[in-house]
Amino acid sequence: MHKFTLPDMSCGHCVAAITEALKDADPHARVEIDLPTKTAQVDSAQARDSLxxxxxxxxxxxxxxx
Known part of the structure; x- marks a missing residue:
């Protein structure tokens, strides 16, 4: 599980764009986004640097x- 802090994420549109980008990179990824804390947790076989x-x-x- 990779955790990212995304300071530029500010709204539901951002959440959707981030989720879509991550799913395009790894369709099997599990993405959990917490907008109030501006964090995303990604369970993926992809390397952290790639994500x-x-x-x-x-x-x-x-x-x-x-």
């Missing part, structure tokens, strides 16, 4: 991991 690239390409670059 981070997908998010950045969709316009939602993840914050650096703490």
């Amino acid at each position: 981070a690239h997908v998010l950045a390409e969709a316009g939602y670059p993840p914050a650096p991991a703490a």
